[in-house]
Each structure stands twice: as structure tokens, then as C-alpha cells.
Amino acid sequence: MATIIVAIALTVGATGLIAAARSTMVKEVTESAQKQAAEVVGQLESRRPPILEVAGSDEQLVQVLTPAGAVVASSPNIAGEPAVGRLAPGQSAWVITPLDNDPFVAVAESAQTADGQRIVVVARALVDVLDTATVLTRLLIIGVPVMVALVGLTTWFAVGRALAPVEAIRREVDEISAAQLHRRVPQPKADDEIGRLAATMNRMLERLENARNSQRRFVSDASHELRSPITTIRQHAEVALAHPDRMTAAELGDVVLAEQQRMQRLVEDLLLLARADEHVPLSREAVDLDDLAFEEARRLRSTTSKRVDTSGVGAARVQGDAGALRRVFRNLGENAARHAASRIDITLAKRGGDVVLTVDDDGPGIPESARDRVLQRFVRLDEARSRDDGGSGLGLSIVDEVIRAHGGSLSIGASPLGGARIQVVMPAGEG
Numbered sequence: 001m002a003t004i005i006v007a008i009a010l011t012v013g014a015t016g017l018i019a020a021a022r023s024t025m026v027k028e029v030t031e032s033a034q035k036q037a038a039e040v041v042g043q044l045e046s047r048r049p050p051i052l053e054v055a056g057s058d059e060q061l062v063q064v065l066t067p068a069g070a071v072v073a074s075s076p077n078i079a080g081e082p083a084v085g086r087l088a089p090g091q092s093a094w095v096i097t098p099l100d101n102d103p104f105v106a107v108a109e110s111a112q113t114a115d116g117q118r119i120v121v122v123a124r125a126l127v128d129v130l131d132t133a134t135v136l137t138r139l140l141i142i143g144v145p146v147m148v149a150l151v152g153l154t155t156w157f158a159v160g161r162a163l164a165p166v167e168a169i170r171r172e173v174d175e176i177s178a179a180q181l182h183r184r185v186p187q188p189k190a191d192d193e194i195g196r197l198a199a200t201m202n203r204m205l206e207r208l209e210n211a212r213n214s215q216r217r218f219v220s221d222a223s224h225e226l227r228s229p230i231t232t233i234r235q236h237a238e239v240a241l242a243h244p245d246r247m248t249a250a251e252l253g254d255v256v257l258a259e260q261q262r263m264q265r266l267v268e269d270l271l272l273l274a275r276a277d278e279h280v281p282l283s284r285e286a287v288d289l290d291d292l293a294f295e296e297a298r299r300l301r302s303t304t305s306k307r308v309d310t311s312g313v314g315a316a317r318v319q320g321d322a323g324a325l326r327r328v329f330r331n332l333g334e335n336a337a338r339h340a341a342s343r344i345d346i347t348l349a350k351r352g353g354d355v356v357l358t359v360d361d362d363g364p365g366i367p368e369s370a371r372d373r374v375l376q377r378f379v380r381l382d383e384a385r386s387r388d389d390g391g392s393g394l395g396l397s398i399v400d401e402v403i404r405a406h407g408g409s410l411s412i413g414a415s416p417l418g419g420a421r422i423q424v425v426m427p428a429g430e431g
Helices: 002-045 127-175 193-242 249-277 289-303 322-339 395-405
Strands: 060-065 071-074 092-096 103-113 116-125 285-288 307-313 317-320 343-351 354-361 409-414 420-427
Touching: 002 060, 002 092, 002 103, 002 116, 002 127, 127 193, 193 249, 249 395, 285 289, 285 322, 289 307, 289 322, 289 343, 289 354, 317 322, 317 420, 322 343, 322 354, 322 395, 322 420, 395 409, 395 420
Parallel strands: 307 343
Antiparallel strands: 060 071, 060 116, 092 103, 103 116, 285 317, 343 354, 354 420, 409 420
């Protein structure tokens, strides 16, 4: 396309150049003929015979005509020839003269003599003009294609070299499979569009690799967590079948029910995290967090002997998903109950335009180096590795996902009670 555009531009330019050069040279010849005609007119009007021998040459001829077109005088090189043309005074035209039948440009001027009106015709040859135009045309006929070819080759190599990194990126991406997401495309050193494209592709590949690794870990951990209750149920069922005297139906039912509840909780947690990963929008309604706090406190008091203090719970409302926020209070409460020695404090207050929920316990706390890690999925600290005591490792990660979906944040610190402090900040709702 660039070559075609340049070819058209050069062709139009060359045509215009030839036309302009030819017009300029013809104009110069015409002006010279007009000047010569004026001199002859001056000689005639001064009643002096014109010096036509001087005026006549191989490239110029002069004729003095009557208004009827009869030749009364002429330069020696056209003596005895008829008028070269019938021109009105002040007119110019191309004519073919008897001199080798070459083209001339002729001009006519009027002169008043003693014998009456005379018309002076001066013609100058255009051979040099046409020869110059021909040479220029031939040069451009050769030069324009050469220039077009040069531009085409230059553009081809320049564009090819500029797009070579793109081809390298394309080949590398084409060879990358789901099992080779660790590979990266070659990144040019230049900070241009292609360099930024390569950097963007590498960042995308890094995100895909991280997502793939996270998905693999998630599937592996979920499979392990689901396999544990299934294995427990199977073992107890086999014992009950093989040794009916060692396990009653009621004992087997208790085990199956407990493991079923564990599986149900795990499946619900996985579904919630899957919705979060797919960015499924949560419902939005006015939710009184103080009601959820008191509800969770009552549940904890009925399931644990530890002290649950809600004296710091104040009225607070947010716009959010009631079910998801209830899960937040449930997970925070269970996490605190699992690690607390004897006391759990729940406080809820408005601070500016935010609502701050704080859950403290007097347990061993969370080391500062592990506070970010416990928010990852299926992560349990060393003292909570037991499946019975440590849960599935999804509680705090679910809380973090839900809170971020509500535009809030979660932080972990040290509690004044000596254990861990989990603090949640969310934008306050209306009302």
C-alpha cells in the first residue's frame, strides 16, 4: 500500500513537473519572440527599414505582412515563402514552418508605417524546448520506477524488521500450551508499542500461570478435604458391618451425621468461593450487623462454654447480602471459638462513614509472619493442622472474599486479650 501511494504521488508529481517545465520554457520563448517583434515594429514605425537579416536565424524567422496576409518583407531564412500563419495583433500560436517542418511559436504585433498598417510576425523554434522536455520525461520514466522500487524495498525491510518481534511473539504464544504457562514471549528492549505489547503478554501469561497454579492447589486441597469425611464414613461403616458388636447403629449414625455436616459446610464454602471467583454479583439490601452479631453470640454461647462478650456491639447498618454477611459472622465466631482459651469479645461500632467489626480472643494469636498467609485458601497454621480442630482452612479466606465484595477490608493483628484480633471495615449503609 505504501508503495502504491508513493508510486501515484511520484507519477502525479513527475507529470506536473514536466508540464510546468514545458510551460515555463515555452513562455520564455514566447516572451523572446515578443521582444524581437517589438524591435521590428519600432524600426518600421521610425520609418527605417527593418534589419531582418540580423533578426533571422535557424531558430527564428520574421515576416512583415499586410492586413490581407501578403508578405512584404521577411528574414532571409524564409524568403519567398508564404505567411507562416494568420495571427491577429497580440496573438500567439504554435505553427509548423517550412524550416525542416519544425514547430515554432509565433507572435504578431501591429505597426503603423507610411504605407499603412503592417503586421509583424516573429516565430521562434521550439526544438530545444521539446528536446529538453523529452530528456526530462525519459529521466523521470526511468527514475520514478527506480524510486518506487527503492521505497518499496525500504518499506518492506523496515516494516519487516519492525514487526519481527511481533512474529516472534506470535510463534511463542502459538507454542505455549496449558502445561507450559511458565514460558514467556521475547520482550524487545525498546520502549515502544511492540515492547509494551510483549510486556502485557508476559503479565497476562504470569496471571494465567498463577491462576492455573491456584486452581490446581484449590482442586487438590478440596479433593483432600472431601476425601477425609468420605474415608471416615467408609471406615466406620466397614467396622459396623464387620463387627456389629463394637459399634451400634446410633454411634454409626452420629459419625455419619457429623461427617455429612462437615461435607455440607465444605461444599457450601466451595460454592461461595466459586461465586466469588466468577464475580457473581451479591444482592444488596439493608442489613443490621448488630442483629447478626447478637445472633452469632447466642449460637456461640449454646455451643461453647467460653465467655462471649457483646457489650461493645452498637447499632450499625450496611448495604449488602444478608446471607453472605451472616457467613462472615459465623466464620469469625467459629475461628475465635476454635482458638480462644476462655473469652471472645465482639465489638461493632460506626467510625465516620464506615462500620468497624472487631473479634478478639485470648488464644495463642496469629504470628505476624503468618497473617497474610492465613487469608489464603486451605491454609491452616501448625497448631491448627488437625482436621477436627483446624477446620478446612477456608473460614478467613471466605471472610476476606465477602468483605472485599462489599467494598471493605480485613486486617489481622494482636488482641488486647493476648490472642488474635480480626477487624473488618465496611462502608456504612443508609438508615
